[in-house]
Amino acid sequence: MGFRYTEYLDGQVYRCKKCGQHLTTHDDLMSKSFKGAMGTAYLFKKVVNIQEHEVVEKEMTTGKHLVCDITCGECTTTLGWKYIKAFEKQEKYKEDKYILEKYFMTAPRLSQQRFV
Template sequence: MGMSYRRYLYGERVYGCSKCKTHLATIHSMISRAFNGQHGRAYLFESVVNIVEGEPCDRPMTTGNHTVRDIYCIKCNTTLGWKYDKAYEVSQRYKEGKFILERNLLVDVQ
């Protein structure tokens, strides 16, 4: 395994890991602020960078069963949220391939 390089993001608002400030996503990739994580409010993003994905597992959530994988910061390994792999409810399929980042684990960088 080679070295891992982190991507740096640019824009009017960049979200980073609250522990090490590694860039994760921009405001332009945010889809919704109306989500809840395991520890409070969360945001739904179209794309996230500088993460490592865990193994998929089925989880019962308030909107039904989903196959998700936890996501971690590539630099400090802090758990940041999860990625939706599969939604079993037809009305929730828009979440597939999207990412949840918990608000209290994010900071504004730049």
């Protein structure tokens, strides 16, 4: 499998549901109000241990974007996509950010959550 560098994250870590690979943390979460092919999707500032694929142009409800699919660097599950470029001014904040579909992730157990 070559010399792949695996990054391990600290804190509240979102992991690949299939293989458990570390992907990102709660600190990098920007928004939970996105939609992916499998339903709810989250926007993250930074995601590690993934592979980026070919950049394609996509017409979305929020305008034209250049995006690329992202897959898990370990098990190659398609996790979501990365925004490379947004053509609408108000969508620029998404550039270089990542969408991960909730369905493909294991969410961290948030320490502040209490069940009584």
